Structures are given as structure tokens and as C-alpha cells.
Amino acid sequence: DPSNRESDVGDCDDGFYIRKCVELARKAVGFTSPNPMVGCVIVKDGKIVGQGFHPKAGQPHAEVFALRDAGDFAENATAYVSLEPCNHFGRTPPCTEALIKAKVKKVVVGMVDPNPLVESKGLARLRDAGIEVVVGVEEELCKSLNEAFVHRMLTGKPLLTLRYSLSVNGNFWNLLGDRITECGGYYSRLLQEYDAVILSSSLFSGKVSLPASQEPGANQPLRIIIHKDATSSNKISLDVNEVTDKVIVFTDNGIATAPELAKKGIETVILDQINLDVILDYCNRQGMCSVLLDLRGNSSEFEELVKEGIQKKNISKFVTEILPIWNRGSETDLLIPVKSLDQGIQVENLKSMGSDQNVIIEGHFKF
Numbered sequence: 001d002p003s004n005r006e007s008d009v010g011d012c013d014d015g016f017y018i019r020k021c022v023e024l025a026r027k028a029v030g031f032t033s034p035n036p037m038v039g040c041v042i043v044k045d046g047k048i049v050g051q052g053f054h055p056k057a058g059q060p061h062a063e064v065f066a067l068r069d070a071g072d073f074a075e076n077a078t079a080y081v082s083l084e085p086c087n088h089f090g091r092t093p094p095c096t097e098a099l100i101k102a103k104v105k106k107v108v109v110g111m112v113d114p115n116p117l118v119e120s121k122g123l124a125r126l127r128d129a130g131i132e133v134v135v136g137v138e139e140e141l142c143k144s145l146n147e148a149f150v151h152r153m154l155t156g157k158p159l160l161t162l163r164y165s166l167s168v169n170g171n172f173w174n175l176l177g178d179r180i181t182e183c184g185g186y187y188s189r190l191l192q193e194y195d196a197v198i199l200s201s202s203l204f205s206g207k208v209s210l211p212a213s214q215e216p217g218a219n220q221p222l223r224i225i226i227h228k229d230a231t232s233s234n235k236i237s238l239d240v241n242e243v244t245d246k247v248i249v250f251t252d253n254g255i256a257t258a259p260e261l262a263k264k265g266i267e268t269v270i271l272d273q274i275n276l277d278v279i280l281d282y283c284n285r286q287g288m289c290s291v292l293l294d295l296r297g298n299s300s301e302f303e304e305l306v307k308e309g310i311q312k313k314n315i316s317k318f319v320t321e322i323l324p325i326w327n328r329g330s331e332t333d334l335l336i337p338v339k340s341l342d343q344g345i346q347v348e349n350l351k352s353m354g355s356d357q358n359v360i361i362e363g364h365f366k367f
């Protein structure tokens with residue numbers, strides 16, 4: 001009897017269960033690339049009888065875990081999935097077949113899978129098997145959950161996010177950092193969601209100042225360190241104790257840098273010219289969906305990278321509305337976490353503070 005099963009039912013609408021799927025899916029944040037995050041719940045007679053999420057590429061999909069959890073209760077039940085069930089053999093077999101075999105009656109889907117291998121074919125397969133299919137429940141939520149995966153599927157590039165912390169008085173390039181980089185803070189939480197983070201070599205004077213979570217099992221984004229104009233007198237210094245195995249250095253002078261880093265077991269990529277496109281292509285080939293560009297550091301190497309990025313992408317609002325506000329004030333002693341500078345209200349707040357206020361702004365901006 002399904003009513004004997006443990007459940008956490010609130011109200012019984014489709015949106016509720018898809019939101020539950022999204023909540024489950026997010027348990028794997030930072031770990032699923034190149035795959036999306038997906039959650040699934042199996043519902044029978046108004047009770048959740050099974051649930052699961054996709055933990056990591058190569059491992060079973062959300063539906064498989066949820067069906068396993070539900071066992072025989074899956075028969076005649078409704079399966080809720082935040083993403084269209086796949087109908088192809090990838091690293092794992094098709095979820096459509098698993099749902100059909102389990103004899104579910106109905107499948108409610110958050111969004112169509114933008115992966116061309118799947119796109120609507122999963123839905124068609126379920127309908128062919130006589131299963132009722134509903135699509136597009138909490139669609140925006142499901143899309144935003146997998147914004148990076150969707151972006152990569154549509155563009156062939158990872159989603160790039162610019163992360164900054166800076167003072168009102170400082171200009172765009174005069175970036176702050178260390179006081180805002182404690183573990184567990186805003187930046188620390190942001191890092192958990194990314195596959196890689198691009199850092200300037202100028203940040204490294206003996207140790208890697210990245211507030212990545214120290215919790216066991218926490219996601220550690222690949223640290224991509226840019227070291228431009230490397231010479232024997234301008235060497236990168238990485239403290240090997242702080243370095244995880246997930247570090248790679250992009251440099252334009254292998255002679256100055258590579259042998260020393262190789263001795264420490266750090267991979268170096270030597271390029272004629274370091275630019276964002278090359279780095280993003282590299283990340284894409286590694287199956288990464290999301291990359292964070294950390295604006296801390298003061299070196300010219302970084303300024304060029306960011307300027308190039310700004311010219312290419314449409315962040316005119318950032319340049320026209322936000323930058324002038326920063327040309328005020330003097331020292332900085334107040335921290336305002338800003339989730340996204342896109343939000344006009346926060347811009348207004350800053351304006352009303354006047355020029356004598358000392359403000360540090362922290363946030364991130366999706367390109």
C-alpha cells in the first residue's frame with residue numbers, strides 16, 4: 001500500500017512535484033557536467049513513493065534512481081522529471097525504456113532536453129508506448145537550473161560568468177578580494193556551482209587565495225591560472241600544499257614557467273596568445289558547462305582578457321550604468337553582497353548612498 005510509504009507531500013499539483021525534482025537535482029550541483037542536473041519523483045495516490053537525482057556523468061539518470069526507490073509502486077504511478085527522459089544510449093541506457101518497463105501511467109516533464117540526441121524523441125517514445133505525457137511544468141525554473149548545460153548545448157561553449165568584488169571608488173580594474181574571500185561566504189558558495197574558475201597569476205604570492213569549500217566531497221572547480229608575459233623574473237609561484245590536482249596554467253612562455261610547474265605536477269598549456277576563446281574551447285572539450293572568471297588581481301594580463309570579453313558580449317548596461325557609480329568615494333569599509341548587478345534596485349541603492357560612502361560591491365554577471 002503506497003500510503004504506508006514515507007512521503008512529504010504538500011499540495012498535490014504538478015508544479016509542486018516538479019519543484020521537488022529541481023530541489024533533488026540541485027543536490028548534485030557542480031558535479032554533473034557535461035550532463036545536466038536532473039531530479040525525479042514517482043507519485044502514486046498523492047504520495048511520493050520514489051525519488052532520485054542524477055549524481056554524476058556516467059552514473060544512472062534520475063529516473064533510474066527514482067524507479068529503483070519506488071520498486072513495484074511505480075506501476076500505474078506518475079513520474080515527474082525536471083528534464084525530458086532520454087531515449088538514447090549514452091553512457092547509460094535510455095530512461096524512456098526504464099519508465100515503460102516499470103509501467104508508469106503518466107510522465108510529467110519540466111522541459112524538453114535541448115540535447116539533439118534526445119530533443120522531443122524521449123517524449124515521442126513515451127507517447128508511442130501509450131503513456132500520457134505532460135510537458136512544460138515549471139519550465140523556467142527547470143531551464144534556470146540547467147542554464148549552463150542548455151547554453152552549452154545551444155552554443156557549443158560553456159557559460160561564462162564574471163565575478164567581481166570592487167570598491168565604489170575603485171575603477172573597474174582596481175579589484176579587491178582578500179577580505180571577501182572567507183570560506184562559506186558569498187564567493188565560496190558561488191564557486192561550488194562551477195566547473196572551472198579562471199584566475200590571474202598575480203593573485204598567487206605563495207598561496208592560492210581561493211575560498212573553495214574545505215568540506216569533504218565539496219565540488220572543487222578546476223583552477224585555470226592565466227600567466228601572461230611569463231619571464232624568468234616574472235615567475236608564477238604556487239604553494240604546492242595549497243594546490244589540488246585540479247590546477248592548470250595557461251601561459252605564453254613555456255621556457256620561463258613550464259619546467260618548474262611540471263616539477264610540482266602542474267599541467268601547463270603554452271599558447272602564442274592567451275584569450276578567452278581559447279580557454280573556453282579548452283573547457284568545452286573537457287565537457288565543462290560553466291566557467292567563472294574571477295576578476296581579482298591587478299595585472300594587465302587580466303585587464304585585456306576582461307576588456308575583450310566585454311567588447312564581445314552584450315554587457316553595455318554594466319558599462320554605462322554601473323561603472324560611473326564607482327567613480328566616487330575613497331576607502332572601502334562596507335560590504336554589500338550584490339547577487340546580480342542586473343537588478344536595478346541595487347543600482348538605485350548605490351546611487352542614493354552618495355559619494356562619501358565607502359562601499360564594496362560583490363557579485364557576478366553572466367556573459
Ligand code: AOF
Binds near residue numbers: 039084086113
Ligand atoms: C535523463 N535523466 O538524469 C539525465 C539526462 O551519457 P548519458 O547516458 O549520461 O546521457 C547524457 C545525456 O542524457 C545528457 O546530455 C542529457 O541530454 C541527458 N541527461 N537525461 O533522462 C537524467 N542526466
Ligand code: ZN
Binds near residue numbers: 061063086087095096
Ligand atoms: Zn536518461
